[in-house]
Amino acid sequence: MDTVNIEGRAYHHGDLKPSLLEVALQVLDTEGLEAVSIRRLARELGVAHSAPANHFATRKDLLTGMAEVCFDELSLGSAACPDDVGCPRDESALKALYRATLNYGLRYPNRYRMMFRWGDLNAEDTGLQTRIEILYRRLMQCMASTGGDTPLFSNETRAIALWSMLHGYMVMRIEGTIQGGFHDEINGMPREEALFALLTHLTSEPTGFAG
Amino acid sequence: MDTVNIEGRAYHHGDLKPSLLEVALQVLDTEGLEAVSIRRLARELGVAHSAPANHFATRKDLLTGMAEVCFDELSLGSAACPDDVGCPRDESALKALYRATLNYGLRYPNRYRMMFRWGDLNAEDTGLQTRIEILYRRLMQCMASTGGDTPLFSNETRAIALWSMLHGYMVMRIEGTIQGGFHDEINGMPREEALFALLTHLTSEPTGFAG
DNA sequence: CTTCTATATTGACAGTGTCCATATTTACCC
DNA sequence: GGGTAAATATGGACACTGTCAATATAGAAG
Numbered sequence: 001m002d003t004v005n006i007e008g009r010a011y012h013h014g015d016l017k018p019s020l021l022e023v024a025l026q027v028l029d030t031e032g033l034e035a036v037s038i039r040r041l042a043r044e045l046g047v048a049h050s051a052p053a054n055h056f057a058t059r060k061d062l063l064t065g066m067a068e069v070c071f072d073e074l075s076l077g078s079a080a081c082p083d084d085v086g087c088p089r090d091e092s093a094l095k096a097l098y099r100a101t102l103n104y105g106l107r108y109p110n111r112y113r114m115m116f117r118w119g120d121l122n123a124e125d126t127g128l129q130t131r132i133e134i135l136y137r138r139l140m141q142c143m144a145s146t147g148g149d150t151p152l153f154s155n156e157t158r159a160i161a162l163w164s165m166l167h168g169y170m171v172m173r174i175e176g177t178i179q180g181g182f183h184d185e186i187n188g189m190p191r192e193e194a195l196f197a198l199l200t201h202l203t204s205e206p207t208g209f210a211g
Numbered sequence: 212m213d214t215v216n217i218e219g220r221a222y223h224h225g226d227l228k229p230s231l232l233e234v235a236l237q238v239l240d241t242e243g244l245e246a247v248s249i250r251r252l253a254r255e256l257g258v259a260h261s262a263p264a265n266h267f268a269t270r271k272d273l274l275t276g277m278a279e280v281c282f283d284e285l286s287l288g289s290a291a292c293p294d295d296v297g298c299p300r301d302e303s304a305l306k307a308l309y310r311a312t313l314n315y316g317l318r319y320p321n322r323y324r325m326m327f328r329w330g331d332l333n334a335e336d337t338g339l340q341t342r343i344e345i346l347y348r349r350l351m352q353c354m355a356s357t358g359g360d361t362p363l364f365s366n367e368t369r370a371i372a373l374w375s376m377l378h379g380y381m382v383m384r385i386e387g388t389i390q391g392g393f394h395d396e397i398n399g400m401p402r403e404e405a406l407f408a409l410l411t412h413l414t415s416e417p418t419g420f421a422g
Numbered sequence: 423c424t425t426c427t428a429t430a431t432t433g434a435c436a437g438t439g440t441c442c443a444t445a446t447t448t449a450c451c452c
Numbered sequence: 453g454g455g456t457a458a459a460t461a462t463g464g465a466c467a468c469t470g471t472c473a474a475t476a477t478a479g480a481a482g
Binding site: 423424425426427428429430431432433434435436437438439440441442443444445446447448449450451452 | 453454455456457458459460461462463464465466467468469470471472473474475476477478479480481482
């Protein structure tokens with residue numbers, strides 16, 4: 001190859017965009033979102049400070065690209081919740097979604113924080129929107145398959161309520177907002193189990209008379 | 212006063228700390244969190260770029276101070292929900308808390324976003340912790356006064372679930388996360404009303420047999 | 423009046439995002 | 453193959469940013 005200059009460094013990186021995303025996520029995990037700077041990544045990859053601009057025009061675009069990768073990961077994990085995180089395959093789709101989100105958020109808290117800060121992302125980006133819609137559609141399918149024929153609340157209401165509760169819990173847990181009020185166990189149950197029980201009770205409540 | 216130099220500018224501002232908070236919140240509301248920079252505020256107040264350091268050592272401290280002000284405002288609003296936002300005084304304490312949070316978050320979305328980003332704040336700051344605890348205690352009181360004698364879930368579980376749902380809904384609404392999936396009306400009910408109904412049903416569920 | 427502390431000033435440093443003109447490489451078309 | 457156009461990388465520049473240090477002034481307390 002003659003793409004090597006005097007210093008033994010290739011002029012073209014050749015695979016910069018995916019490399020940027022990879023390093024960016026690594027920095028995000030280990031040092032937080034503030035440490036994810038375009039120049040830092042360029043330095044890390046031995047490339048000019050302005051090279052990433054060809055692939056991500058602005059920092060917002062970079063974060064958006066990162067979020068897309070993360071949503072794909074979460075989506076994949078929620079579709080087929082693997083066994084190695086203690087999630088047997090015969091669980092309901094709803095519980096798989098619940099556990100996958102919980103697992104992903106607790107394993108990659110900085111990613112989770114970033115993924116849902118759409119104010120810091122390109123909210124108009126269609127890639128982001130379609131990825132959210134995939135998750136939302138899957139949640140709606142879970143609603144359609146639970147709650148009986150005449151649920152007390154509409155599928156949409158229950159879906160929004162359920163996702164809101166899950167997301168709110170994740171955010172406050174990750175940010176440490178009400179850490180003081182949190183106990184690891186509630187009524188002798190692991191906290192997340194108690195919340196899922198309540199959540200299940202909430203979403204499957206048929207009419208209020210069926211016990 | 213002889214505290215005036217040649218350019219007609221006082222050496223000491225005299226009231227810098229509260230002024231900083233005031234301008235900071237104004238900038239936050241109108242231009243977003245990124246625009247809130249120490250130097251910008253100093254410029255705005257006609258003061259040296261390093262003057263704020265005497266009152267807020269770091270930007271994190273500044274944001275923490277701002278959040279404390281906001282929590283005080285929210286706390287005040289939730290204690291006595293004023294009439295001018297369509298909230299009659301005879302409502303239950305829980306609904307007052309619910310509506311106050313909803314109103315504050317929708318009126319000041321940027322403030323709400325900042326208040327709960329404890330990763331960007333001094334989470335060890337006691338002022339922040341005590342303010343959150345005030346809200347959490349008030350919520351727990353609401354739980355104690357609802358749900359009957361033998362609720363299906365503990366007060367703590369219900370409190371966390373309720374707050375999680377409310378907070379998660381606020382965040383996703385403000386960030387525009389699932390805006391596509393949101394409709395203004397659900398089953399002919401305003402969206403927030405439907406969610407509150409579900410939430411009330413959730414928190415007041417006595418045993419599952421009482422209808 | 424003197425002294426001590428709080429507050430404000432100027433200057434500096436390293437880091438950042440973003441734009442620009444330039445250089446190189448790759449891809450594609452003839 | 454050769455030549456042209458597009459993609460990609462470079463280095464420089466500008467205006468910001470937070471934070472630190474040394475200095476100067478104001479106010480309060482003795």
